[in-house]
Amino acid sequence: MADKGSWALAITVCAAVFLLVRADSITEAPAGQLFVYELHREVFQSEFEPFHKLYGHIYNDPMVFKCNKERFPDLPRWLRFTQRDPYENGFLYGTPLPQDQGRNIIEIFVINKRSYETFRERLVINVGPAVKQMPYQAEFLIERREIEKVLPATVQEDIRSDIQNLWGTSRLEFVNITSALDRGGRVPLPLPGYFEGVYVKLGSDRPFSKCMLRLETAAHQRECESGGKITGDCSTCKIPSNCISWCRSALFDLSKPVPPAPVPTLGSGVLEWAGEFSPPESPPDRDFFPDYLVTIIVPLALVALLCLILAYIMCCRREGVVKRNAKTPDLQLYHHHTIQGNASELRRMAGDDRRTVDRPRQCLQPLLMAEQAMAES
Structure with a gap:
């Protein structure tokens, strides 16, 4: 078991x-x-x-x-x-x-x-390890493409077919595909007709064609810098969105050995005599009293002046009750003093039984009497 x-x-x-x-x-x-x-x-x-x-x-x-x-x-x-x-x-x-x-x-x-x-x-x-040796490599910019639209195998085959006609050989392999945004490009507007651009890099064991070698001539660089018509552009594209930018293309010849960096020359290891060290003298004394006046005294004086002006406005410029009453007409003062009493009388009449409440006083009779007295005087 x-x-x-x-x-x-x-x-x-x-x-x-x-x-x-x-x-x-x-x-x-x-x-x-x-x-x-x-x-x-x-x-x-x-x-x-x-x-x-x-x-x-x-x-x-x-x-x-x-x-x-x-x-x-x-x-x-x-x-x-x-x-x-x-x-x-x-x-x-x-x-x-x-x-x-x-x-x-x-x-x-x-x-x-x-x-x-x-x-x-x-x-x-x-x-x-690397399967194929590709000492000749070329990089092209496709301005009307985005990275997701270039990675499918069918689109890569169309791009390879166009580069084959330019290179003159069918022994091409893709080395790298990079979005232009990763190379410092700007984010395009979210509108039709705007693309981020894609860099495609292909390699081969066959040397560059004569047409591609024009990319390294001084005349081609001057034409690209001037922004005029490019006479040496011999690239073709079956699909308009796969057309390459001729001025944004570059060749990389890895078949030539790279010269080694120059070996640094070794010195004696001893510093040259520069004389005796002379330390700097102490800085001169500085009077900080003017800085103190500007930083502390002046702001405090301004604050005190503002406080005095505010106190004068709030305390010395007040009108006062006596002066206000002297400027107000007697009729208006009498009407103001009787408002509270009249309001209390109205509340009392509204709250109690109307049959037990005294008849309302004539509120306007004192006013009329005051007007007649003022008219006679």
């Missing part, structure tokens, strides 16, 4: 390891060449199939991809990820260098923005 249990445990472990290995996607990336891995939304859509079968609906769910190196918060330095919209595919792209050789395990988290379910997948990228 113990032997059967051990065999069952071993078979279970092997099956689990086999399923784990089958779950990982493994791909190769040679050093010095462009690596592109497209994350298709329709492939990950099947991971949420039980939900669709349960309710009988098929959705075009928006999905967001989050990628990072296993046990690290970000991607390797040579790898980048881009996804412009949740309804578009994502791309992992980059160019590994010879020092980046090794195994890279990338964790891909898929977030369904409709149901907020998540799915995790692992991508194993084995970076190996």
Whole structure:
């Protein structure tokens, strides 16, 4: 029984390891060449199939991809990820260098923005040594493209076809693709006809054509600086959005050995005699009393003057009750003094029984009497 249990445990472990290995996607990336891995939304859509079968609906769910190196918060330095919209595919792209050789395990988290379910997948990228030697490399700027629109294989093939006609050889490989924003470009306006621009770099073991060698001539540089018509532009493009900018193109000839940096000349290691050290003298004494007057006394004097002016306005310029009453007509003063009594009488009449309340006094009779007295006088 113990032997059967051990065999069952071993078979279970092997099956689990086999399923784990089958779950990982493994791909190769040679050093010095462009690596592109497209994350298709329709492939990950099947991971949420039980939900669709349960309710009988098929959705075009928006999905967001989050990628990072296993046990690290970000991607390797040579790898980048881009996804412009949740309804578009994502791309992992980059160019590994010879020092980046090794195994890279990338964790891909898929977030369904409709149901907020998540799915995790692992991508194993084995970076190996360079397969092809490309000593001749050229970089071109495509102004009417964005990085997500250039990474698909069909678009790369169209661009390669145009460069083949310019280069005169079919032995071309993509070395790198970079957004112009990563090279210091400006963010375009969110309007039709404005693009961020993409730099594409291709390499070959064949030398440059005569047409491409015009990029290194002084006449070509003067024409580009003047901003006039470029006479040496011999590039062609089948699709207008794939046309390259001839003045923003550059050639890199890696077939020529780079001269080593000059070796620094070694001196004797002894500093030259510059005489005896003469320390500076102490600075002269400075009188800080004028600074004290300007900083402390003057602001305090201004504050005191303002306080005196405010006190004079508030205390000495008041009109007073006696002077105010002397300037007010007697009729207006009498009317003002009787307002409170009249209000109390009205409240008393409204609150008590009207049959037990005395008849209201004639409020206007004293006023009329006062007016007659003033008229007679």
